[in-house]
Amino acid sequence: IIGMTVSKADNFSAWYQEVVLKAEMVEYYNEISGFFILRPASMFVWNTIRKWFQEQIETLDVEEASFPSLLSSKSLEKEKEHVEGFAPELAWVTKAGDKDLENPVALRPTSEAIMYPYYSKWIRSHRDLPLRLNQWNSVVRWESKQTTPFLRAREFLWQEGHTAHLTEELAGEEVLQILEFYAGVYEQLLAVPVVRGRKTEKEKFAGGYYTTTVEGYIPSNGRGVQGGTSHCLGQNFSKMYDVKVEDPTPKEGEKAGHIHVWQNSWGLSTRVIGVMVMIHGDDKGLVLPPRVSKLQVIMVPVGINKSTSKEDKEKHYDEMQTFKNTLKKVGVRADYDTRDGYTPAWKFNDWELKGVPLRLEYGPKDAAKSVVSFARRDTGEKGTIEIASLTTEIPALLEKIQSDMYNKAEASFRSHRINITNWDEVVPALDARNVVLIPHCLAEKCEDKIKDLTTGNQEEAAGPADAKAPSMGMKSLCIPFEQPEGIEKGTTKCLNPECGALAEKWCMFGRSY
Numbered sequence: 171i172i173g174m175t176v177s178k179a180d181n182f183s184a185w186y187q188e189v190v191l192k193a194e195m196v197e198y199y200n201e202i203s204g205f206f207i208l209r210p211a212s213m214f215v216w217n218t219i220r221k222w223f224q225e226q227i228e229t230l231d232v233e234e235a236s237f238p239s240l241l242s243s244k245s246l247e248k249e250k251e252h253v254e255g256f257a258p259e260l261a262w263v264t265k266a267g268d269k270d271l272e273n274p275v276a277l278r279p280t281s282e283a284i285m286y287p288y289y290s291k292w293i294r295s296h297r298d299l300p301l302r303l304n305q306w307n308s309v310v311r312w313e314s315k316q317t318t319p320f321l322r323a324r325e326f327l328w329q330e331g332h333t334a335h336l337t338e339e340l341a342g343e344e345v346l347q348i349l350e351f352y353a354g355v356y357e358q359l360l361a362v363p364v365v366r367g368r369k370t371e372k373e374k375f376a377g378g379y380y381t382t383t384v385e386g387y388i389p390s391n392g393r394g395v396q397g398g399t400s401h402c403l404g405q406n407f408s409k410m411y412d413v414k415v416e417d418p419t420p421k422e423g424e425k426a427g428h429i430h431v432w433q434n435s436w437g438l439s440t441r442v443i444g445v446m447v448m449i450h451g452d453d454k455g456l457v458l459p460p461r462v463s464k465l466q467v468i469m470v471p472v473g474i475n476k477s478t479s480k481e482d483k484e485k486h487y488d489e490m491q492t493f494k495n496t497l498k499k500v501g502v503r504a505d506y507d508t509r510d511g512y513t514p515a516w517k518f519n520d521w522e523l524k525g526v527p528l529r530l531e532y533g534p535k536d537a538a539k540s541v542v543s544f545a546r547r548d549t550g551e552k553g554t555i556e557i558a559s560l561t562t563e564i565p566a567l568l569e570k571i572q573s574d575m576y577n578k579a580e581a582s583f584r585s586h587r588i589n590i591t592n593w594d595e596v597v598p599a600l601d602a603r604n605v606v607l608i609p610h611c612l613a614e615k616c617e618d619k620i621k622d623l624t625t626g627n628q629e630e631a632a633g634p635a636d637a638k639a640p641s642m643g644m645k646s647l648c649i650p651f652e653q654p655e656g657i658e659k660g661t662t663k664c665l666n667p668e669c670g671a672l673a674e675k676w677c678m679f680g681r682s683y
């Protein structure tokens with residue numbers, strides 16, 4: 171069957187797998203589990219993101235570099251304490267040909283250990299700062315959890331930015347600039363709303379100082395999803411790798427000391443594509459936001475059949491070629507489908523499955539009235555457009571589709587993000603596919619406890635018939651920069667009934683990927 175067979179509401183994970191396969195975005199790499207092939211439809215999305223993000227970071231004078239993809243166990247030694255948590259994810263090369271390697275090497279899971287010895291070598295004076303390098307590459311992390319296309323893969327494409335600054339303030343400024351660019355990728359390109367915030371001590375990058383994040387929301391299962399992270403590493407790595415400069419402003423009469431530089435690292439991966447598919451897709455298949463869609467308009471001839479003369483058919487098709495060229499001149503990526511042997515209805519389904527944002531139908535009746543009929547992929551809305559107005563109406567309609575898709579997703583996230591001040595309302599809220607904001611003390615231990623308290627226990631699962639696993643506990647997603655009112659007086663208690671400490675901030679919690 172070429173079309174969708176699974177409904178999004180019935181079986182979300184099966185629907186997701188089917189849509190990314192049938193919309194020709196990915197292929198499972200059957201040789202090794204957890205690896206996927208990215209096909210042109212998804213590479214177009216990724217390259218659109220890459221061009222936009224690259225343009226943004228170039229305003230910050232970020233330069234591009236390419237470091238080796240392998241690292242020695244010796245170089246990992248330096249950051250051993252925080253790597254130990256990640257060690258099980260490292261993929262090792264132990265042989266070359268039939269010879270064992272004296273010192274096995276690991277495939278990069280991220281590039282700090284590869285890059286920072288050279289930051290130490292290159293950064294000597296404060297004049298070498300800020301150093302800002304970004305890599306577009308792929309990394310390998312041998313996930314033990316169930317993998318799924320885009321959201322959790324053992325190898326994925328990403329960019330990793332690594333910068334060094336003279337002061338904490340300069341580093342902190344960049345952390346937030348990059349986070350805004352990440353939010354822009356979601357909100358401007360993918361029509362996906364995100365909450366900006368800071369990770370708690372428990373959820374931050376252990377090797378860093380603090381982590382800022384953009385958090386998405388998947389309406390189909392109410393889960394939060396981490397969308398991109400911008401870390402301030404503080405001086406942790408510069409002390410590990412001895413990245414220092416002479417103090418440019420030594421105190422009067424004192425010998426200039428050294429300053430360990432303040433570093434950031436920031437990453438966004440092809441996970442963003444999975445988030446977009448999950449939020450916008452429907453039972454007909456993919457729904458692509460126009461800004462990232464390889465094909466924005468597909469024209470399908472209608473009313474052409476055996477009785478249509480050859481020259482009428484050719485003339486009709488030539489007119490669509492003209493529309494295509496006209497639309498190309500105003501930056502619209504359009505094409506037409508004149509495949510013989512397929513009905514218009516078959517073609518409509520095929521292009522809906524592939525998520526093309528706008529379809530134009532053009533038949534002799536339309537030609538007689540100098541109009542084309544349109545059908546929006548996101549809402550199904552139909553209408554007609556004067557051929558004479560194509561160059562203004564089509565771009566405007568595509569922009570409307572883009573903003574309507576964003577507004578719909580934003581309303582859905584907003585209505586499923588609820589502030590809770592009564593602990594007993596938390597689990598019911600999660601079961602109703604919400605994420606929650608609760609007054610929280612921000613202590614790591616308290617978070618652990620909250621995870622346990624909100625994990626459905628066995629007896630609740632109604633016996634053997636109910637094969638469902640106990641409901642997943644909630645984790646902190648972020649401390650939103652945008653804080654609700656009500657706890658600034660410092661008299662509100664942490665919502666965890668077993669905690670008793672005072673709440674520091676409203677913290678967003680939810681079931682998550």
Ligand SMILES: O=C1CCCN[C@@H]1CCCn1cnc2ccccc2c1=O
Nearest residue numbers: 256259279280311330375399435436437
């Ligand atoms: O997120 C980012 C953004 C891009 C640059 N790296 C940081 C932090 C990566 C954290 N991390 C994530 N998985 C790992 C897996 C194995 C070894 C080390 C690591 C590891 O350090």
